[in-house]
Amino acid sequence: MGVVQLQVCSRAFRLYCAFSLFAAMALPSLAQDPAYVKKLAPFVGSPAKVVDSMLTLANIKPGETVFDLGSGDGRILIAAVKNYKAKAVGIEISPKLAAQTNQRIQKEGIASDARVIEGDLLTADLTGADVVTIYLDTPLNARLRPRLEKFLKPGARVVSHDYAVTGWKPTKVQEIDNKHLIYLYEMPPVKN
Structure with a gap:
């Protein structure tokens, strides 16, 4: 019984390793597949209270540019x-x-000040962003x-809803x- 169980576990482990290797090799091309990115971060809107807290914590000044990566419904x-x-x-995306x-x-009558670009947040041009908001895993x-x-x-700020940015120490x-949880990071980030 123990030997059979070991063989089953060993086969399962081999399958797991093979799948992991395949996934690692395919990941760069999958990152360009909209369905894959959507699956990684499906649209889940931040509650109004969280949105207000994120923007307040970012200390946005009039005229600054806010980028929302994975902007969903635009709230x-x-x-x-x-x-x-x-x-x-x-x-x-x-x-x-x-x-x-x-x-x-x-x-809403704000087209001169806001727009959504259809695109992949992993390849987007972030030039000019003063604040970046994210609700990603x-x-x-x-x-x-x-x-x-x-x-x-x-001096740019990154504000993340619920999920930390690993490798960075939040300012608040x-x-x-x-x-x-809302994490605020200021650029350049403090590394941990």
């Missing part, structure tokens, strides 16, 4: 423009969400980290209603 973009007099750019949000921005934050370090200027962490 962060709209709040940044209306409540903080910021410029706002969303990066959204879903063509449907990007189009719907751009229509909503038009209806920790592995996706880790994949995004080198891009943030490369493109964000000193705020808890909302014992349910949500």
Whole structure:
């Protein structure tokens, strides 16, 4: 019984290793597949209270540019423009969400200050961002980290809802209603 169980475990382990190797080799091309990225970070909107806290914690000044990576329905973009007099750019991989949000921005009358670009947040041009907001999981934050370090200027802020950016020490962490965490990072980030 023990030998058979060992053989089954050994076969399962071999299959696991083979799958892991395949996944590691395929990952760079999968990162370009919209369905894959969408699967990694499906749209889940931040509650209004969290959105307000994220933008307040970022200390946005009028005229600054806020990028929301994985902008979903645009709630962060709209709040940044209306409540903080910021410029706002969303990066959204879903063509449907990007189009719907751009229509909503038009209806809100803020198209001169906000827009959504249909694209991959892992390859987006972040030049000009003063604040970047993210609600992504920790592995996706880790994949995004080198891009943030490369493109964000000193003094820019990154605000993450619920998931830390591994390798960075937050400037502040705020808890909302014992349910949500907001991490603030200032560029260049303090490494841990």
